[in-house]
Amino acid sequence: MKRDFDIIVYGATGYTGRLIAEYLATSYRGEDAPSWTIAGRSIDKLEKVSAEIGAPDDLPLVKADAAEPASLRSMCERASVIITTVGPYQLHGSELVAACAATGTAYVDLCGEPVFMRRMIDAHQEEAKQTGARIVFSCGFDSIPFDLGVLTLQEKAREKFGRPARRVKARLRKMKGGMSGGTAASARATVSAAARDPALIRLLTDPFALTPGFSGPAQPAGLIPEYDPRMNAMLVPFPMAPVNTKNVHRTNFLLGHAYGKDFVYDEMMVAPGPDEIAGVATETIATVFSLLSGGGLKSGGGPTREQRERGFYDILFQGELPDGGRVEAEVTGDRDPGYGSTSKMIAEAALCLVRDVEGEGGIWTPAALMGAALRKRLTERAGLTFSAH
Numbered sequence: 001m002k003r004d005f006d007i008i009v010y011g012a013t014g015y016t017g018r019l020i021a022e023y024l025a026t027s028y029r030g031e032d033a034p035s036w037t038i039a040g041r042s043i044d045k046l047e048k049v050s051a052e053i054g055a056p057d058d059l060p061l062v063k064a065d066a067a068e069p070a071s072l073r074s075m076c077e078r079a080s081v082i083i084t085t086v087g088p089y090q091l092h093g094s095e096l097v098a099a100c101a102a103t104g105t106a107y108v109d110l111c112g113e114p115v116f117m118r119r120m121i122d123a124h125q126e127e128a129k130q131t132g133a134r135i136v137f138s139c140g141f142d143s144i145p146f147d148l149g150v151l152t153l154q155e156k157a158r159e160k161f162g163r164p165a166r167r168v169k170a171r172l173r174k175m176k177g178g179m180s181g182g183t184a185a186s187a188r189a190t191v192s193a194a195a196r197d198p199a200l201i202r203l204l205t206d207p208f209a210l211t212p213g214f215s216g217p218a219q220p221a222g223l224i225p226e227y228d229p230r231m232n233a234m235l236v237p238f239p240m241a242p243v244n245t246k247n248v249h250r251t252n253f254l255l256g257h258a259y260g261k262d263f264v265y266d267e268m269m270v271a272p273g274p275d276e277i278a279g280v281a282t283e284t285i286a287t288v289f290s291l292l293s294g295g296g297l298k299s300g301g302g303p304t305r306e307q308r309e310r311g312f313y314d315i316l317f318q319g320e321l322p323d324g325g326r327v328e329a330e331v332t333g334d335r336d337p338g339y340g341s342t343s344k345m346i347a348e349a350a351l352c353l354v355r356d357v358e359g360e361g362g363i364w365t366p367a368a369l370m371g372a373a374l375r376k377r378l379t380e381r382a383g384l385t386f387s388a389h
């Protein structure tokens, strides 16, 4: 059934939602433009955002409150895809996933909260399959570059050797960016939920938390600093690894174990040091500290335009086959990872669902559902590069 809009950006009055709406308003005009609008709980605030981002004057604003399920359902019935940045998702997100699953509406978010994701998989996978709702978590820096980076490496491994790499290491070589109030709130919500219910810690530390019924071999925790002779660099833990690794294992699971049932994966980042690679890593560490501390940021706050535009990231993926064969992939992005690049990635993921891929309903990962089509969009429109050899 034809819906009023291709895309509704829900949470457009927040820091990241506004960037996504601004990207749609400025990057898609004329013939090429999808039909889209913005939604939130306050029409006054939405009017202000709409005027400030240069959206079309006649943009019909949609009121929906996360605490009012009927308003969410009526929003979902009007859109082919909902982009949501109304987080923390574990506090405000469940009813929207339920409404999308019930109404067969596609959904993309920026969730990096594994406990919420697992709860939603358990509660809505079957219904989403029946209604055709394609629900895709983690369509930002967590976890698109990592999820598509591993997919790209494994495609190259199959091309070169006829089979996937059993062991893949993702190494964040460079990153520069900042933190928003909503991301700080999500990190705080995860920590306080785990403090209230220690059973959640098992799920948070389980690499296979998002593959119900399947557990692969032991995975490196990536918690102990190590020297990488090939990179000539010290590696230290990467705080986003626990989310990305779970998503990468779910992609493998959803693709019928295309990477193998014995697939082993971890993520670390280059530590600061005197040489070229490690020198840039000082920025990486500063970014990570800012991501973790949040610095008292409030909802709506985040990096300045200049900070976003000066940001970047660069990830190396090293693949090894049991017989010694090697394959590598690289992914780069041209803005700060969490917001400048993330806002482009999630908007393109939504467009990919509207225009490029079909696929069954269910709770998906970006690489498992959109794979090469999303990679093409991100390369052509969103400032990412992917290479493999």
Ligand SMILES: NC(=O)c1ccc[n+]([C@@H]2O[C@H](COP(=O)([O-])OP(=O)(O)OC[C@H]3O[C@@H](n4cnc5c(N)ncnc54)[C@H](OP(=O)(O)O)[C@@H]3O)[C@@H](O)[C@H]2O)c1
Binding pocket: 010, 011, 012, 013, 014, 015, 016, 017, 040, 041, 042, 045, 064, 065, 066, 067, 085, 086, 087, 088, 089, 092, 110, 111, 112, 138, 140, 141, 142, 143, 180, 181, 182, 183, 184, 186, 187, 298, 299, 300, 301, 302, 338, 339, 342
């Ligand atoms: N994984 C990644 O790569 C990544 C990157 C960026 C962001 N994120 C995530 O994205 C989310 C948003 O971050 P942010 O910094 O943009 O947050 P933010 O600035 O605090 O924005 C939150 C938005 O949620 C809305 N909201 C809150 N309660 C609501 C309710 N009851 N009904 C309707 N709307 C409600 C707010 O509306 P009002 O204006 O009315 O308060 C606002 O639009 C967070 O969960 C964050 O972790 C993830």
